Amino acid sequence: MSDATDKRPVYTASHWGLYEVHEPHTERTRIGPYAGDPDPSPIGYFQNHPTTEALRVRKPAVRRGWLQAREGGPAVPRGQDEYVEVEWDEALALVAGELRRVREAHGNQAIFGGSYGWASAGRFHHAQSQIHRFLNCWGGYVRHMDSYSLGAARSLMPYLVAPMDHLMHSHTDWETLAQHTKIFLSFGGVPAKNAQVAVGGTAGHQVRGGLQKMQQAGVRFINVSPTRDDLATGGEIEWWPIRPNTDTALLLALAHTLRVRGLHDSAFLQSHCTGFEVFEAYLLGETDGQPKTPAWAAAITGLPAADIEQLALDLAGNRSMINMAWALQRAHHGEQPYWALLSVAAMLGQIGLPGGGFACCYGAENMMGSRHRRIFGPTFDQKKNPVADFIPVARIADMLLQPGESFTYHGVTHRYQDIRLVYWAGGNPFHHHQDLARLVQAWQKPETIVVHEQYWTPAARMADIVLPATTTLEREDIFYAAREPVIAAMKSVQPPAGQARDDYAIFAELSRLLGIEDGFTEGLDARGWLERLYGEWRAKLAERTDVALPPFEDFWREGLVPLPQTGEPVVLLEEFRRDPVKHPLHTASGRIEIFCRTIADFGLADCPGYACWREPHEWLGSPVAQRFPLHLISDQPRNKLHSQLDHSPHSRADKIGGREPVYLNPSDAQARGIVRGDLVRLFNTRGACLAAAVPSADIRQGVVRLSTGAWFDPAPDAAGAPVLDKHGNPNVLTADIPSSSFSQGCSAHTCLVQLERFTGVAPDVTAYRQPAGTTTA
Numbered sequence: 001m002s003d004a005t006d007k008r009p010v011y012t013a014s015h016w017g018l019y020e021v022h023e024p025h026t027e028r029t030r031i032g033p034y035a036g037d038p039d040p041s042p043i044g045y046f047q048n049h050p051t052t053e054a055l056r057v058r059k060p061a062v063r064r065g066w067l068q069a070r071e072g073g074p075a076v077p078r079g080q081d082e083y084v085e086v087e088w089d090e091a092l093a094l095v096a097g098e099l100r101r102v103r104e105a106h107g108n109q110a111i112f113g114g115s116y117g118w119a120s121a122g123r124f125h126h127a128q129s130q131i132h133r134f135l136n137c138w139g140g141y142v143r144h145m146d147s148y149s150l151g152a153a154r155s156l157m158p159y160l161v162a163p164m165d166h167l168m169h170s171h172t173d174w175e176t177l178a179q180h181t182k183i184f185l186s187f188g189g190v191p192a193k194n195a196q197v198a199v200g201g202t203a204g205h206q207v208r209g210g211l212q213k214m215q216q217a218g219v220r221f222i223n224v225s226p227t228r229d230d231l232a233t234g235g236e237i238e239w240w241p242i243r244p245n246t247d248t249a250l251l252l253a254l255a256h257t258l259r260v261r262g263l264h265d266s267a268f269l270q271s272h273c274t275g276f277e278v279f280e281a282y283l284l285g286e287t288d289g290q291p292k293t294p295a296w297a298a299a300i301t302g303l304p305a306a307d308i309e310q311l312a313l314d315l316a317g318n319r320s321m322i323n324m325a326w327a328l329q330r331a332h333h334g335e336q337p338y339w340a341l342l343s344v345a346a347m348l349g350q351i352g353l354p355g356g357g358f359a360c361c362y363g364a365e366n367m368m369g370s371r372h373r374r375i376f377g378p379t380f381d382q383k384k385n386p387v388a389d390f391i392p393v394a395r396i397a398d399m400l401l402q403p404g405e406s407f408t409y410h411g412v413t414h415r416y417q418d419i420r421l422v423y424w425a426g427g428n429p430f431h432h433h434q435d436l437a438r439l440v441q442a443w444q445k446p447e448t449i450v451v452h453e454q455y456w457t458p459a460a461r462m463a464d465i466v467l468p469a470t471t472t473l474e475r476e477d478i479f480y481a482a483r484e485p486v487i488a489a490m491k492s493v494q495p496p497a498g499q500a501r502d503d504y505a506i507f508a509e510l511s512r513l514l515g516i517e518d519g520f521t522e523g524l525d526a527r528g529w530l531e532r533l534y535g536e537w538r539a540k541l542a543e544r545t546d547v548a549l550p551p552f553e554d555f556w557r558e559g560l561v562p563l564p565q566t567g568e569p570v571v572l573l574e575e576f577r578r579d580p581v582k583h584p585l586h587t588a589s590g591r592i593e594i595f596c597r598t599i600a601d602f603g604l605a606d607c608p609g610y611a612c613w614r615e616p617h618e619w620l621g622s623p624v625a626q627r628f629p630l631h632l633i634s635d636q637p638r639n640k641l642h643s644q645l646d647h648s649p650h651s652r653a654d655k656i657g658g659r660e661p662v663y664l665n666p667s668d669a670q671a672r673g674i675v676r677g678d679l680v681r682l683f684n685t686r687g688a689c690l691a692a693a694v695p696s697a698d699i700r701q702g703v704v705r706l707s708t709g710a711w712f713d714p715a716p717d718a719a720g721a722p723v724l725d726k727h728g729n730p731n732v733l734t735a736d737i738p739s740s741s742f743s744q745g746c747s748a749h750t751c752l753v754q755l756e757r758f759t760g761v762a763p764d765v766t767a768y769r770q771p772a773g774t775t776t777a
């Protein structure tokens with residue numbers, strides 16, 4: 001390239017950041033950080049690495065056993081089969097044929113198109129939006145509600161205070177925290193590893209810097225967590241190594257102390273809340289004979305009663321912010337810690353004041369705490385779904401295994417449909433779901449499973465028809481994310497791998513075969529859609545705000561466009577605090593519901609009308625702990641996003657002997673004769689997996705941490721567990737039970753295991769081997 005202007009980088013984005021790409025479409029293409037990012041994440045630099053690219057799906061592929069079964073041959077279980085590569089025309093004809101056949105024979109409600117998953121950044125090529133729009137044009141599908149991230153909280157919080165999306169978008173900003181907060185109490189830390197991620201990407205990672213500013217301002221940090229290292233500020237942090245899943249008891253004891261010491265803010269509870277007296281009666285033991293004293297909580301949490309009592313006094317005497325990781329609600333009775341958090345914050349009366357109140361959650365993603373202005377983004381219309389049936393997202397195995405059975409959700413009873421065809425794009429159920437041995441069973445039930453994938457992931461290997469999808473690097477899109485300072489034109493920087501096509505192009509061709517092309521494409525190609533989405537967005541912004549975007553051509557040429565800022569501080573629920581009559585909440589009472597009549601009237605034993613302690617189905621205080629004495633924390637991985645790019649060099653560098661590290665307390669390691677690097681087997685009644693031991697004083701005794709993301713690599717277990725994952729995937733151990741009959745959220749973080757040294761012949765990790773019959777790089 002000779003022209004100097006050609007040296008200008010082009011932009012692309014992933015959920016880990018905004019990137020400058022140098023020398024696109026050459027042998028030397030490099031993905032580097034956006035210059036304006038103060039703390040870029042390295043995860044995305046390896047997207048185009050040869051090791052990453054080696055596992056691309058290159059041609060449409062059909063499972064041999066599925067083809068044979070159509071001819072009356074024997075059924076081969078999904079996951080143990082080879083593939084036959086076919087031309088695009090043939091593959092798409094098969095998919096269109098199946099969509100027709102299933103719709104004619106069983107109706108649209110026999111198609112599951114929930115297709116949960118994070119997919120990729122970019123406002124247009126978002127796989128979930130594409131599949132939903134396509135299936136809506138085809139008469140609809142059974143959809144999913146909520147997310148794995150926030151099953152319990154997303155259900156609960158709108159009844160009590162505000163929808164999670166509103167709360168997340170309105171977190172008090174880091175500068176305000178540094179200026180006003182005196183005590184920052186966090187449940188589950190503020191993991192900077194998690195804040196590498198932002199839905200749609202980010203131009204500036206701000207969590208580490210925000211925490212440092214607070215530390216320099218002298219804020220006192222307390223981290224209530226089974227793992228110490230999820231909060232790091234560069235300064236001192238008090239670590240409260242709580243027993244996992246017992247945080248509600250600690251919060252109730254804080255509330256009890258505030259109440260009996262008369263430190264609760266009666267005026268705020270009167271003016272801004274409703275139902276405190278019901279909660280109060282429970283706290284004092286009038287409801288169940290058990291006052292929720294610090295001594296009571298100490299026995300449950302493993303924390304000293306005197307410290308709990310003192311903490312309540314300290315919180316009341318200072319400007320205090322209480323933060324809670326989402327992990328706490330991905331648990332059995334996961335509603336309760338969130339409800340208790342809100343109740344304690346309401347009693348402290350600092351909600352809506354700068355630097356005070358509650359947060360849910362700093363660190364879960366980069367956006368929370370951003371001071372950048374909230375400007376709405378471009379939207380791609382998914383159209384209306386004519387099918388009313390749905391599942392709470394984490395109930396997928398129940399639906400497949402128990403068609404016709406009923407489930408409750410928000411107090412209403414619904415039924416599972418009989419699913420014949422599953423269509424997935426942009427997610428990995430063999431990453432995200434719990435009790436994978438059970439999911440493998442459930443996955444054998446549908447007649448046909450179609451997956452669009454970029455790589456030979458476990459989800460691809462469990463499908464009948466695999467269609468190769470492009471990555472963001474191979475297509476054009478618009479980078480926009482909430483509370484970001486810029487938008488960017490995402491350019492294609494490399495040609496598609498093999499015969500990969502955009503999800504949009506795949507659905508466009510299918511829609512042509514099915515005679516629904518006009519509705520799906522509206523006559524536009526991908527570039528046409530970008531221009532349209534941008535144009536409509538620009539017009540809406542001009543109409544409703546003072547934000548003036550340049551015309552599309554200028555945006556596309558410039559590559560990066562700053563969004564106007566106000567610099568105004570953000571304080572969560574500030575307006576509501578100032579005037580609860582003029583700015584009521586969207587709850588039934590317009591106020592914070594410490595007691596919620598609507599939920600109480602659902603009459604659910606596992607989620608009554610106020611925050612309460614309910615034992616999880618397994619925890620360190622339960623009888624199961626005799627056999628399985630370690631609580632498994634399967635948190636988010638620091639070197640990837642879920643299972644995405646698990647096969648990249650960046651993620652593989654952290655593995656030991658090719659297996660995922662499991663962190664455990666040195667005393668638990670010693671008791672089992674385990675040293676660093678030893679191959680260990682984690683197991684319970686649901687399954688077993690292999691991992692590499694790393695003793696660490698950052699992990700509470702009785703707790704082990706095996707982060708999620710290792711590609712599912714099943715084998716039979718010689719010791720008799722339902723499955724052995726050879727690679728270190730914690731979801732063979734977790735339980736597929738709902739948080740409660742109210743939300744039906746996932747409860748991944750409620751899980752006990754045993755751990756032992758593995759003494760047999762170590763089986764090879766085969767997660768990154770392509771299935772037989774498929775083209776390799």
Ligand SMILES: Nc1nc2c(c(=O)[nH]1)N[C@H]1C(S)=C(S)[C@@H](COP(=O)(O)OP(=O)(O)OC[C@H]3O[C@@H](n4cnc5c(=O)[nH]c(N)nc54)[C@H](O)[C@@H]3O)O[C@H]1N2
Pocket residue numbers: 116117118119120125126127148149150330425426427428429431432433434452453454455457459469470471472503634635636641642643644708730731734748749
């Ligand atoms: N034990 C345990 N389990 C958990 C959790 C936990 O804490 N503990 N956390 C849960 C949470 S919070 C979540 S959000 C889920 C995440 O679960 P998922 O979102 O399902 O996980 P990902 O690995 O991000 O899966 C995305 C898949 O989409 C593919 N993909 C990416 N872009 C595209 C595209 O443009 N087109 C197509 N066709 N495919 C694409 C990727 O290759 C990848 O395989 O996991 C949940 N599971």
Ligand SMILES: Nc1nc2c(c(=O)[nH]1)N[C@H]1C(S)=C(S)[C@@H](COP(=O)(O)OP(=O)(O)OC[C@H]3O[C@@H](n4cnc5c(=O)[nH]c(N)nc54)[C@H](O)[C@@H]3O)O[C@H]1N2
Pocket residue numbers: 148149150187188189191193194195196197224225226227230242243244245246247325326327328361363364365633634635636637638639640641642749
């Ligand atoms: N690098 C990276 N970042 C990510 C993701 C990723 O895959 N990789 N995923 C993104 C997604 S989809 C989501 S939903 C968010 C999730 O954000 P979170 O759910 O908040 O993240 P986790 O890492 O699962 O857990 C956070 C911390 O909670 C602690 N914890 C677990 N159980 C308990 C408990 O019972 N009590 C207490 N006090 N602490 C507990 C764990 O020790 C852990 O350090 O992260 C996002 N960020």
Ligand SMILES: [Mo]
Pocket residue numbers: 147148149150
């Ligand atoms: Mo998530």
